[in-house]
Amino acid sequence: TNTNEAEAIDFLGRYDREAGQMCNKFMEASWNYNTNVTDFNKRVMLQQQMIWSDFHRTKWNEATNFAWKNFTTPTVRRMFSFLTVLGKAALPRDKLKELTGLLQEMKTTYSVAKICRYDARLRRLPSGDYDYDAEFEADDDNQIGCIPTLPLEPHLTQMMANSRDPDELRYLWRAWREAAGKPIRQKYLRFVELSNEAARLNGFSDAGEYWRSDYEIDGFREEVEELWQKLSPLYQQLHAYVRAKLVEKYGEEVVPRRGPIPAHLLGNMWAQTWTNVLDITIPYPGRTSVDVTNALRIQGYSPLAMFRLAEEFFTSLGLEPMPQTFWQRSMIQKPTDREVVCHASAWDFCNGRDYRIKQCTEVTMEHLVTTHHEMGHIQYDLLYRNQPFIFRDGANPGFHEAVGDVLALSASTPRHLQSVGLLGNVDDSYETDINFLFAMALDKIAFLPFGYLMDQWRWEVFSGDTTSSNLNNRWWELRLGVQGVSPPVPRTEEDFDPGAKFHVPANVPYVRYFVSFVVQFQFHAELCKAAGHEGPLHRCDIYRSVKAGRLLRNVLSLGKSRPWTEALSVLTSGRTNKLDVEPILEYFGPLRTWLESQNRGELIGWRENEAIVLQ
Ligand SMILES: C[C@H](NC(=O)O)C(=O)O
Numbered sequence: 001t002n003t004n005e006a007e008a009i010d011f012l013g014r015y016d017r018e019a020g021q022m023c024n025k026f027m028e029a030s031w032n033y034n035t036n037v038t039d040f041n042k043r044v045m046l047q048q049q050m051i052w053s054d055f056h057r058t059k060w061n062e063a064t065n066f067a068w069k070n071f072t073t074p075t076v077r078r079m080f081s082f083l084t085v086l087g088k089a090a091l092p093r094d095k096l097k098e099l100t101g102l103l104q105e106m107k108t109t110y111s112v113a114k115i116c117r118y119d120a121r122l123r124r125l126p127s128g129d130y131d132y133d134a135e136f137e138a139d140d141d142n143q144i145g146c147i148p149t150l151p152l153e154p155h156l157t158q159m160m161a162n163s164r165d166p167d168e169l170r171y172l173w174r175a176w177r178e179a180a181g182k183p184i185r186q187k188y189l190r191f192v193e194l195s196n197e198a199a200r201l202n203g204f205s206d207a208g209e210y211w212r213s214d215y216e217i218d219g220f221r222e223e224v225e226e227l228w229q230k231l232s233p234l235y236q237q238l239h240a241y242v243r244a245k246l247v248e249k250y251g252e253e254v255v256p257r258r259g260p261i262p263a264h265l266l267g268n269m270w271a272q273t274w275t276n277v278l279d280i281t282i283p284y285p286g287r288t289s290v291d292v293t294n295a296l297r298i299q300g301y302s303p304l305a306m307f308r309l310a311e312e313f314f315t316s317l318g319l320e321p322m323p324q325t326f327w328q329r330s331m332i333q334k335p336t337d338r339e340v341v342c343h344a345s346a347w348d349f350c351n352g353r354d355y356r357i358k359q360c361t362e363v364t365m366e367h368l369v370t371t372h373h374e375m376g377h378i379q380y381d382l383l384y385r386n387q388p389f390i391f392r393d394g395a396n397p398g399f400h401e402a403v404g405d406v407l408a409l410s411a412s413t414p415r416h417l418q419s420v421g422l423l424g425n426v427d428d429s430y431e432t433d434i435n436f437l438f439a440m441a442l443d444k445i446a447f448l449p450f451g452y453l454m455d456q457w458r459w460e461v462f463s464g465d466t467t468s469s470n471l472n473n474r475w476w477e478l479r480l481g482v483q484g485v486s487p488p489v490p491r492t493e494e495d496f497d498p499g500a501k502f503h504v505p506a507n508v509p510y511v512r513y514f515v516s517f518v519v520q521f522q523f524h525a526e527l528c529k530a531a532g533h534e535g536p537l538h539r540c541d542i543y544r545s546v547k548a549g550r551l552l553r554n555v556l557s558l559g560k561s562r563p564w565t566e567a568l569s570v571l572t573s574g575r576t577n578k579l580d581v582e583p584i585l586e587y588f589g590p591l592r593t594w595l596e597s598q599n600r601g602e603l604i605g606w607r608e609n610e611a612i613v614l615q
């Protein structure tokens with residue numbers, strides 16, 4: 001092996017240039033497929049995937065020839081520690097092709113899945129009730145004169161958000177899983193086998209251990225478990241309050257007062273955030289509510305105007321504006337003439353100039369927050385663009401998911417919404433505070449168990465603790481035990497409900513969002529301090545604080561050049577280098593007190609035997 005560090009540094013220099021070019025070509029092909037799902041674009045992308053993997057394997061062979069562990073320069077050692085993990089390219093070519101082909105087929109199934117209109121399948125019993133069993137009697141929709149025309153975005157997303165008919169919601173919930181999850185069950189099982197084979201070729205025990213290595217600390221799994229245990233009591237308080245409000249709305253025959261909440265009633269296809277049932281659950285109706293969807297529409301906001309509004313928040317902090325190409329090449333609305341992968345995503349084309357967002361934007365408050373989220377990814381990409389190629393990544397995946405959300409925490413405050421003209425008279429009353437904190441909790445606290453359980457389930461599938469014999473049942477054990485939600489219709493091992501959530505067919509790890517929802521409040525607390533904020537954390541708005549912007553720039557510019565624990569030290573001026581739930585608990589402190597008093601007399605938590613499916 002080659003012990004010459006100077007030669008190693010020369011190799012790294014060449015790799016840096018070549019990798020940027022290869023990456024750019026791959027991203028272009030991937031973009032073309034994601035913004036125009038055709039067989040031709042699929043084939044081109046698969047070809048580029050193979051070229052990229054061949055390049056990666058060639059460089060890996062060169063890198064492993066160096067005795068890099070004894071090199072003196074820490075950043076050189078760090079670069080080699082990343083370069084010497086080959087990833088899926090370690091698979092034999094035929095298996096690599098099978099793996100990438102399966103991934104694309106699953107992603108395509110999800111992205112083009114459609115269902116029939118509810119009324120097209122309506123079957124009424126003589127009593128007039130909905131004949132639920134007749135709903136799916138015909139496997140082939142056409143047999144009952146129904147053409148699947150409704151895609152997830154925007155149709156099903158909006159229907160799940162706005163319908164208040166339990167029968168219709170139950171139909172939408174089930175039909176989506178029939179169309180998107182069930183068809184990919186076998187493909188996913190084969191995909192897991194190949195993913196594990198690749199992980200083992202890289203020296204990991206399974207794909208889950210490979211995914212967790214991104215966090216660079218031993219005991220990451222235990223750390224996540226510990227964080228969830230500290231956050232679960234607050235979630236249970238929110239769960240109990242929301243359940244009581246849903247009982248009021250739908251009655252106990254639909255919602256068990258002391259049991260889990262049926263998953264179709266929470267305003268979201270996966271019950272992962274509950275902001276769309278704010279109107280049913282808001283603590284003080286008639287007082288200020290931060291859902292500015294109507295204001296956005298009345299004021300004629302377009303998706304472009306939403307993007308400009310988000311950009312202005314970043315530049316108000318002294319951070320980077322979106323580059324010219326961003327505005328020319330992004331896809332910020334769903335095209336009407338072709339199939340696209342609608343799930344929002346941010347793209348770095350690896351040349352320091354070309355950055356894009358792909359988002360099927362609707363004019364809603366939820367999408368305004370998503371716009372900040374996706375633009376946060378681009379901001380992070382821009383801030384580390386001068387790092388070597390290998391370090392152009394988030395300090396950990398959770399950091400990348402947190403950036404945009406941190407700014408949205410300020411941008412969502414009643415005061416800020418008022419300052420940009422989206423909210424009318426905002427009073428400083430206690431009720432307005434509670435309404436605001438409650439709306440934020442429907443997003444941030446409701447999400448925590450889902451963000452936690454998604455990869456608990458997948459890590460167990462990768463490790464073999466969960467197999468095809470309990471694949472779907474284990475999912476519902478976790479959904480019931482951790483999140484306190486139940487399926488509105490019976491589930492079996494014929495179904496594959498996790499497959500109906502984008503990140504499973506698209507193979508995007510998910511614990512990053514759980515990490516993000518914790519760490520974004522650590523960022524918020526430190527940036528608010530830098531901005532000189534005084535008073536409760538939930539009222540902080542860092543808008544126009546150049547000091548907060550400078551601190552954020554200092555942390556994010558590091559990219560992945562330093563372990564994320566060091567980035568946290570920079571953020572907190574050395575106070576901590578660990579994930580910490582104190583800031584999120586401080587932020588929601590006033591709401592927790594309020595919930596505990598409101599929930600007196602309610603069962604906190606749920607009796608799992610009530611997971612029986614209520615017709
Ligand atoms: C929380 C996660 N966000 C994202 O994919 O950008 C989701 O939508 O499920």
Ligand SMILES: [Zn+2]
Pocket residue numbers: 373374377400401
């Ligand atoms: Zn994201």
